[in-house]
Amino acid sequence: xxxxxxxxxxxxxxxxxxxxxxxxxxxxxxxxxxxxxxxxxxxxxxxxxxxxxxxxxxxxxxxxxxxxxxxxxxxxxxxxxxxxxxxxxxxxxxxxxxxxxxxxxxxxxxxxxxxxxxxxxxxxxxxxxxxxxxxxxxxxxxxxxxxxxxxxxxxxxxxxxxxxxxxxxxxxxxxxxxxxxxxxxxxxxxxxxxxxxxxxxxxxxxxxxxxxxxxxxxxxxxxxxxxxxxxxxxxxxxxxxxxxxxxxxxxxxxxxxxxxx
Amino acid sequence: xxxxxxxxxxxxxxxxxxxxxxxxxxxxxxxxxxxxxxxxxxxxxxxxxxxxxxxxxxxxxxxxxxxxxxxxxxxxxxxxxxxxxxxxxxxxxxxxxxxxxxxxxxxxxxxxxxxxxxxxxxxxxxxxxxxxxxxxxxxxxxxxxxxxxxxxxxxxxxxxxxxxxxxxxxxxxxxxxxxxxxxxxxxxxxxxxxxxxxxxxxxxxxxxxxxxxxxxxxxxxxxxxxxxxxxxxxxxxxxxxxxxxxxxxxxxxxxxxxxxxxxxxxxxxxxxxxxxxxxxxxxxxxxxxxxxxxxxxxxxxxxxxxxxxxxxxxxxxxxxxxxxxxxxxxxxxxxxxxxxxxxxxxxxxxxxxxxxxxxxxxxxxxxxxxx
Numbered sequence: 001x002x003x004x005x006x007x008x009x010x011x012x013x014x015x016x017x018x019x020x021x022x023x024x025x026x027x028x029x030x031x032x033x034x035x036x037x038x039x040x041x042x043x044x045x046x047x048x049x050x051x052x053x054x055x056x057x058x059x060x061x062x063x064x065x066x067x068x069x070x071x072x073x074x075x076x077x078x079x080x081x082x083x084x085x086x087x088x089x090x091x092x093x094x095x096x097x098x099x100x101x102x103x104x105x106x107x108x109x110x111x112x113x114x115x116x117x118x119x120x121x122x123x124x125x126x127x128x129x130x131x132x133x134x135x136x137x138x139x140x141x142x143x144x145x146x147x148x149x150x151x152x153x154x155x156x157x158x159x160x161x162x163x164x165x166x167x168x169x170x171x172x173x174x175x176x177x178x179x180x181x182x183x184x185x186x187x188x189x190x191x192x193x194x195x196x197x198x199x200x201x202x203x204x205x206x207x208x209x210x211x212x213x214x215x216x217x218x219x220x221x222x223x224x225x226x227x228x229x230x231x232x233x234x235x236x237x238x239x240x241x242x243x244x245x246x247x248x249x250x251x252x253x254x255x256x257x258x259x260x261x
Numbered sequence: 262x263x264x265x266x267x268x269x270x271x272x273x274x275x276x277x278x279x280x281x282x283x284x285x286x287x288x289x290x291x292x293x294x295x296x297x298x299x300x301x302x303x304x305x306x307x308x309x310x311x312x313x314x315x316x317x318x319x320x321x322x323x324x325x326x327x328x329x330x331x332x333x334x335x336x337x338x339x340x341x342x343x344x345x346x347x348x349x350x351x352x353x354x355x356x357x358x359x360x361x362x363x364x365x366x367x368x369x370x371x372x373x374x375x376x377x378x379x380x381x382x383x384x385x386x387x388x389x390x391x392x393x394x395x396x397x398x399x400x401x402x403x404x405x406x407x408x409x410x411x412x413x414x415x416x417x418x419x420x421x422x423x424x425x426x427x428x429x430x431x432x433x434x435x436x437x438x439x440x441x442x443x444x445x446x447x448x449x450x451x452x453x454x455x456x457x458x459x460x461x462x463x464x465x466x467x468x469x470x471x472x473x474x475x476x477x478x479x480x481x482x483x484x485x486x487x488x489x490x491x492x493x494x495x496x497x498x499x500x501x502x503x504x505x506x507x508x509x510x511x512x513x514x515x516x517x518x519x520x521x522x523x524x525x526x527x528x529x530x531x532x533x534x535x536x537x538x539x540x541x542x543x544x545x546x547x548x549x550x551x552x553x554x555x556x557x558x559x560x561x562x563x564x565x566x567x568x569x570x571x572x573x574x575x576x577x578x579x580x581x582x583x584x585x586x587x588x589x590x591x592x593x594x595x596x597x598x599x600x601x602x603x604x605x606x607x608x609x610x611x612x613x614x615x616x617x618x619x620x621x622x623x624x625x626x627x628x629x630x631x632x
Binding site for chain 1: 273337340509513516519524531538542543544549552570571626632
């Protein structure tokens, strides 16, 4: 796929994820050839699609497909997914009337433990989703800081506000670098941890910058905050994965250098 | 190996494996003395050996007697030096700022004469940028250069000048007119009459920095770097060098410190170890991307402030982890950990403070307008 084809694909996917969500988006992506794209070009399909889910605030049960595909099984079904704290869920393909998860838009259902799943592929996909969500929050907070006047000045002119937004960008850009570099199990684990942490950092700083309006249901921020919290727990939270990385280091006796010039 | 038989390296893999094989056969490990004098002597020894065996010449252009090849070879060499702990990475990396500046701004004959002296360890140089009154506000510098016929007369004071007491030359920024366009750079011999160096003791117990006083110092006009008023551009052109190859070296050094911590600690705090590792991995991935962009010919700019914040944060987090997981060690024993721990405190100060970096990110990358 050359750069022009890639841009075209990105534009089509952006339109699709902006226009639909949930079951409808799942169907629209199927019509677009999602299954073939995932099978033939996962390195392009996964970052592009999952990042767009985050940026647009849409959702779709595509994580199932990423794991099924990595396991060499047919896509379009569901499978039990490990969640934080040793629990398990299923991400339904049909929309929930009103889900019980913190992010009620997501059709998640608790289930007993399932068989092992190919974690690395799923963690990278979730990492891109978390990154997109974090970037969406940063865009909302940035716009508010530029537009909103307080004490006779735009919020964006206050250093305390600027530094929160700068820290958010640092966390997101750092996480993106780990996602780009993730090429093995440990790399995927670290990238998911970095992306989860970055999204939660974005949620904290952006909510503070947005002040009262960011706490209302009328503003879009809370949807991203809820999504970041729920996605962080899926296939291992940032906290769990960080501890797991520490245990691997202790067991191995040295710090693996995962990327090389 | 000599210059005529030196192989060309177009890819990193061959270079790295040949370099490693050579380093396995040529032991350049430092002695037990950790004083600054010993470190500087060790640095000269390492550079000379690497230069004589040609390794130090790869990634540098033929105009300064380099052997060419991509600049990334210098990052690989620095990583090997840091990983084998052959030289302190901070002072080793000074070539990455000073040599490119000379290549870009010095008259070609001067660069051809001088740069090999630096690369080969025959000379140490310093960078006279910071001043007592300016700090991170580099544009406010006041050291004055006044034209006097075929030479310039320089007066003023620099501070935080690393290794000035060991330096034979100085890349010096001066004020020749008001504003950003009134900064002019010179290449000054440190033995010129009127220069006084006073080493500064830092909190980590090393006289690495110095104050440098310039009292009516005469500098020939042909020692100007670039043209009058090019100094600000010269300083900004350093960014890609200060925040790419140097960072790769420093990150390699920090990984090595983490390896040492893993070997020495008996506290199984996986959460804290993992967090320190994640921070290091993140900045290594980011620095890797920056190296790739540089190799592709992209011009680096404000986005390297992200690299700087990630590195300073990772460095301080790692050394706090050291203190937590080696309880009492750096407080009660005079180990290397103590100076590493104390030196890390400067990571959010030197090279533009963390606050300056966040201001740059806010203004230039997030387009938040003026403060």
